[in-house]
Amino acid sequence: MATIYEVAKLAGVSPATVSRVFNGVAVSDEKLAAVREAARQLKFTPNRTARTLRKQESEVIALVIPDIENPYFTELARGVEDVAQKAGYSVVLCNTDSQLEKEATYLQIAISEHMAGVILAAASDTTNLDDIQAAGRPVVAVDRGTGYDIDGVVMANRMAGQAATEHLVRAGYRRIACITGPRLIETAYERAQGWRAVIARQFPDADPDELLRYSTFRVDGGREVMEELLELPEPPDAMVAGNNLLGVGAIQVLTERGLTPPKLGVAVVGSLPFTTLSPSAVTLVRLPARHMGVTAAKMLLERIAGDDQPARTVVLRGELQPARPAD
Amino acid sequence: MATIYEVAKLAGVSPATVSRVFNGVAVSDEKLAAVREAARQLKFTPNRTARTLRKQESEVIALVIPDIENPYFTELARGVEDVAQKAGYSVVLCNTDSQLEKEATYLQIAISEHMAGVILAAASDTTNLDDIQAAGRPVVAVDRGTGYDIDGVVMANRMAGQAATEHLVRAGYRRIACITGPRLIETAYERAQGWRAVIARQFPDADPDELLRYSTFRVDGGREVMEELLELPEPPDAMVAGNNLLGVGAIQVLTERGLTPPKLGVAVVGSLPFTTLSPSAVTLVRLPARHMGVTAAKMLLERIAGDDQPARTVVLRGELQPARPAD
DNA sequence: CTGAAAGCGCTTACAG
DNA sequence: CTGAAAGCGCTTACAG
Secondary structure (H helix, E strand, O other): OOOHHHHHHHHOOOHHHHHHHHOOOOOOHHHHHHHHHHHHHHOOOOOHHHHHHHHOOOOEEEEEEOOOOOHHHHHHHHHHHHHHHHOOOEEEEEEOOOOHHHHHHHHHHHHHOOOOEEEEOOOOOOOOOHHHHHOOOOEEEEOOOOOOOOOEEEEOHHHHHHHHHHHHHHOOOOOEEEEEOOOOOHHHHHHHHHHHHHHHHHOOOOOHHHHEEEOOOOHHHHHHHHHHHHHOOOOOOEEEEOOHHHHHHHHHHHHHOOOOOOOOEEEEEOOOOOOOOOOOOOEEEEOOHHHHHHHHHHHHHHHHOOOOOOOOEEEEOOEEEOOOOOO | OOOHHHHHHHHOOOHHHHHHHHOOOOOOHHHHHHHHHHHHHHOOOOOHHHHHHHHOOOOEEEEEEOOOOOHHHHHHHHHHHHHHHHOOOEEEEEEOOOOHHHHHHHHHHHHHOOOOEEEEOOOOOOOOOHHHHHOOOOEEEEOOOOOOOOOEEEEOHHHHHHHHHHHHHHOOOOOEEEEEOOOOOHHHHHHHHHHHHHHHHHOOOOOHHHHEEEOOOOHHHHHHHHHHHHHOOOOOOEEEEOOHHHHHHHHHHHHHOOOOOOOOEEEEEOOOOOOOOOOOOOEEEEOOHHHHHHHHHHHHHHHHOOOOOOOOEEEEOOEEEOOOOOO
16 A cells, blocks of 8 residues: 555655645645656555544444344435445444444444444433543434434424324224334334324224234234234224334234235335335335435534534424225 | 543553553553553543554454345344454445445445455456455455455355245246346356256256346346236246345235235245245245355454465355245 | 554644 | 644554
């Protein structure tokens, strides 16, 4: 690896001039050309580590997520990556498995590697951001809040739960269950609240808790709870899934029992990119995960650039995509 | 951020001693204790950038893949991450979208960030590794070869294609199509070769090319080709999907037409973690993607540690998981 | 075991 | 516009 000194020597200039060329600082035309030519000959690439050490900031941003195997988060990651890459930043994907210790480790690494900033889907509402804030690194929350007064992008979760439920009501279903994620995850809770509001309004005599289930945001969680609901003396005739994976698990069980939607109505908050049903067979409230990533990345880049306006929270709305009756 | 100098001062030792403590080099018990205490008080974390610049090597490995939204590659990433993290390395996930330019950029970044090594699922068989090799950074190929004499982990693709096809033959199907990925991607080609071998042996009179289709390794590719095959004057009664996404797309079409497996036999090379059918409804030749990641990461760590034995290629076998007849 | 000192490859205030 | 020089925070050969 050639260094700035070798390039300088070959080009007959000082190392400072070489540095300026690579940082877009004004330099006379002749020197510019000479440096370019020398760099080309030596296949010079600036050493990012040295630059980072000197500037105390790297062109890397950390994306910290709880589950890399959930397509919702990979879609989010795509959005982040697209924006970051165009701005010359690379993205380190950090998977926490919802474990606070793993998350803390990654945040520590972000500090000690001088990463430019962090986009964080917090493992828990007790995530500690004191150190990263003390280090002056901007953090943008995605999907979930953090308890800190920082920029964030979230989905309109209550509204999504509501839209999913209302659609099932309109379609004529009367016993509509709700399967959502852990009570302590705000997205899970809010989507359930949306469901509950519709149930309370439409079926004032119903006991909402009878058909509400908290589970994990995973395929097997959806399976278990769906099976349990079907065992009920008076089983539901429809269900709202609090996220994509729960929806997948629940639909698997329904398919196995010959209850494929619309026999039992299903509305999923999220998307099913790998459904083996027709993509239009299930009602979705599609969440713009990619857009969330794009928005968060843009906000983060603004903060990295020094923007110090008060913290903003952007709320993104899901989009109802009703199931098409089978052709 | 406290530095080694501040810790040294507080502990009453030299910076060199502090460094030694954090690198596990022998130090007297009293100094060890003093340094530890001082570091604790100052919340000292070693600056990784400085260490990297000095040592010319960072504790980061790059995982370069063509499609971050394909669960096969996220599963692979999980395996890599698990091993890497335990060894104190972090993983940068680099998504190339199968574009050589993006891939080249990431490889360049790996060099200029002094990353310890690269795990690469190459975007193409023309990927250029000259620079990264010249920089002395080890590269381990996964999923696909590279044309370079380096360590690699691949699936037994031909055998997988064969096993999938043989299973359909045993189940009584007679016109078995094959939908695979781009001809130039070796995994796509080899799986098709496995299919072809079985067809040639079992149905010597058949024209194999009639039912073989190259497409993209994507859901919509599977959809298109499946639709096309069903339009045939004499449509197939079964099909082998060359990867998970093709399988998803093809099954979507079949479900829409009321041809859900086993009405039309389906065997997929790969897994369907988000199928909305019963997980046991489709025959799979499951590919150990996670294990591939684990193996590749271990090999890479060995190379990083200085191992210079001749290049090895590990071949991992898929596992046939026959569809269970509907209960 | 320990410390002083050099050096990893850059960037940038300073002086011209 | 340009260069000499300091310094980012470590690690490590060297000498003791």
